[in-house]
Amino acid sequence: MSKRYGDTLAVDDLSFTLRPGLVTGFLGPNGAGKSTTMRLMLGLDSGGGRTTYDGRTYRELPHPTRTVGALLEARAFHPTRSARSHLRMLAAAEGIPARRADEVLALVGLDQVAKKAPKGFSLGMGQRLGLAAALLGDPEVLFLDEPANGLDPQGIIWLRSFLKAYAAGGRTVFVSSHLLAEMAQMADHLVVVGRGRLITDTSTKQFIEHASRTSVLVRSPEAPRLGPLLAQAGAEVSVEDDGALALTGIEQARVGELAFGAGIVLHELTTRVATLEEAFLEATAGSQEYEAGTGAPS
């Protein structure tokens, strides 16, 4: 499965390929064009470029619901049409049997409220209903825009294992989220955008490892002597609040050798891998569309 596309304003000459068998995370600051990108991929918005699914555009697909399932907004339903009727309506578009509506409701845990009007649904329940709708056609591809929004912790854990299993079955999962810790655990691959442009398209592991925030942390009672020694060896040294030294540009083993050679006692020597959050902030620095002021409220 492959998709390519590009666009004019919110999305600027962006192109990438999604592969089956992987959960691909879609990251970017607010306003980076993530939701627009998803709408373009589904032909909902018109723009430049093309997205193809095994060579066909979305509109050319003979069975769109069976090929792609999408959750774009949490509360896209009529408030008084029951959850089950909502799903039956969507299923009718492709002749999917009505009992499939009950199956997906049970799958997302909404079977108890299948006949209720969804106007009383919480945000999390709305997300579950949207997810049920996306799963109706048992599609090859899932597009989920912020699916974890409003889910409780159990719901988030369930979603994570569900999506990982879905992808492991050879399907394609493309999911945007601003919950970076969650994304780090879920996504195998990342597409990162800022101001509508592609920042990086890489595996999650590489993305984090390449972030410069990955550093070696060393603690020693003789830090004042150790610091200059390491700096001489090419490390960039900064002193943490608690007196520990944070080093970049040097490997953990080399620090140990240098300290041993100089007879310096070490209390701790670890490599601190950057979090996805740090890697993300570094990668998207300067490309936020909306930036909060740093001034204190007056």
Next chain:
Amino acid sequence: MRGALSYEWVRLTTVRSTWVLSAAALVVAVLAALAFTLAPSSASTGVADALGDQRAYANVLTAGAQLTPLLMGLLGAFAFGHEYRYGTIRPTLTALPRRTPVAAAKVLTVALWSALVGGLTVLLAALVAVLLRGGRFDPAVSLTAGPAPRMALGVVLYVVLSALVGLAVGWLFRNIPAAVTLLLVVPLIVEPLLKIVLSLDALEPVAGIGRFLPFTAGAQLYAYSTVADPDIPEAFRSDLGPLAGGLTFGLLALVLLAAAYLLFRRRDA
């Protein structure tokens, strides 16, 4: 197209407003038919007037024509209005990415449903008239004589065209309040006011366009008289016959639908 029609059928029948609006149309038609049938004859003398009776009798058929067009106009406005109001247009167009079948299914379903409701109002009104027959009508008058069949068909056509105008307006504006306001204000306020303004002496040269005010013209479809009816207040009167009046109103529906469709094909969902 089959998928779009099934989808639309489920959409229409699983929302409460469809049933409320349709039931209201039927109830109002029956009540109005009862009132028309039981009200004392306009001939206050009480002298049986065969021609007047025939007319009153035929008018019972159109009892539903007062409110049904507005109610079905709302039903039409909801066809796209609800989709944009509640954001279901995106799931809809994700399930049915080709837009022409989606549009055609909505137009067809709304037209058929409103024809059914309009037809039922006529049947129920006729039933009321037949059951109460003899109460006040001369036994000689007939429900199928004179313009009655054309009036019955005219009510149905007027209801269908009103529903399609409602659909087109909700589709164009993507906004239910705007569509509702238009459906209420244009036939009940704007057109009568324009008629009054056009009757000013100074506007005499252009007064003729008054007959083409679409809702007033469309109402000729179910008028008893095929010429300007002196019993209808001047502001609501048109001297177009049922055919020309119906075509005028139909043209409005067609133009609005075509404009909405062309925009729908190009605009983002």
